[in-house]
Amino acid sequence: MRVALFVTCINDALYPRTGQAVVTLLERLGIAVDFPDRQTCCGQPQYNTGYRSQTVPLARHYERTFAGYDYVVTPSGSCAAMVRDHHPKLVNGEAAGRTYELTEFLVDVLEVTDVGAYYPHTVTYHPTCHGLRMLGLRDRPQRLLEQVNGLELRELEGAEECCGFGGTFAVKNPDVSAAMGADKARHILDTGATAVCTVDNSCLMHIGGTLSRRGAAVRPVHLAEILASTEGDVW
Template sequence: MKVSLFITCLADMMYPEVGESVVRLLHKYGCEVDFPELQTCCGQPAFNSGYQDEARVVARQWISAFEHSDYVVSPSGSCTGMIHHYYPDLFRDEPEWKAKAEAIIAKTYEFSQFLVKVLGVTDVGASFAGKVTYHPSCHAMRLLGIRSEPGQLMEHVRGMELVDLPHCEDCCGFGGTFAVKMADMSEAMVCEKAKNVLATGAEVLVGTDMGCLMNIDGRLNKEGKPVRVMHLAQLLEQGGTAR
């Protein structure tokens, strides 16, 4: 099975180790993984800010980079959600590009979704010694309908204590440009999220979107709280002991 990695801007620039974990896991299950060098931002920041013409330019480049891929897999529900839900609208007046967008949507998956739904994998043989809680990102849940897949993967991690996060479906306050435009509201939301994370007593917070994890991690660090954050792919691929 041939898979193209869509790394996303945030992972590429700040968390490349997440992409490395995704690739190693895909290799483990026999996937041949490539990295289209023409890939760019999916266009979400421009789209969310109302710059649709600029977003279309970026989206055309993204489609061109991946249109020949068999599957596209990303460690981000947010960017994958942008492609699935907003590309058809973005190209509603351009039939050729709308058709290309719809074709690529059918083969584009968020990481946990691909493992469970396409590869049929729920137990990767991982082990992890520590107490962990999980934050589900808004876009993965609400745009892609990802609810059970991360839990199915985590429940098979040996030696790990998984504890429920209170009010887990509440937004962390990041939301990309929302955190910039509505800074006070965003801060209030992430403070609430951090409080709920700390209430679990978990040593590690796991998620599927580095934007959310970066935001929550920033708040926890500001409060001096020693909670480690990890992308789900890192948890499944690295294992080891919480630190």
């Protein structure tokens, strides 16, 4: 099985530990992971902002970069959704169909929910819009979290409501975005959890920033970092 990591722009630039956590986790499960260093942006920012023609070269490059791999795994529901749903409309190729968000790969391909993780904290989970609505992740992330030793999963009110990030939406509609983020932060605080996790660091950045401005001690953490944690090494 040839597996490649598509780390995504935001993780590469701002949250490199998430990519490292994916490799740590998959190697613990016996999967060798390649990292093609020619990978670039999937084109989601351009595509969602209306620059469709500028997205095509990026989609073609993605196909060339990940050609020959059996699976491409990414710790991002939004980027996985961009590749799987929109790339086939732009270019011919097969890599898009072999691209999986991390929890899909674990549950559907490897058929595991207990990955041997240990995370002794109370956690609430926010399902991101692309993961929920475009990929249809449903309860895969929760099933993985429920098997983490030491973790107590707290239910989040209004979980399926957008956090307000939405990429350029947050830039073009800052007041609405901030109000949505405030609602999400309030519900997270109501759970009493010490950590909030998602499958997208872009949404987690927005949520974490909102919580920080409120002076909240809740830790924003990517799901991959929880799953990579063990008793000897909590991320």
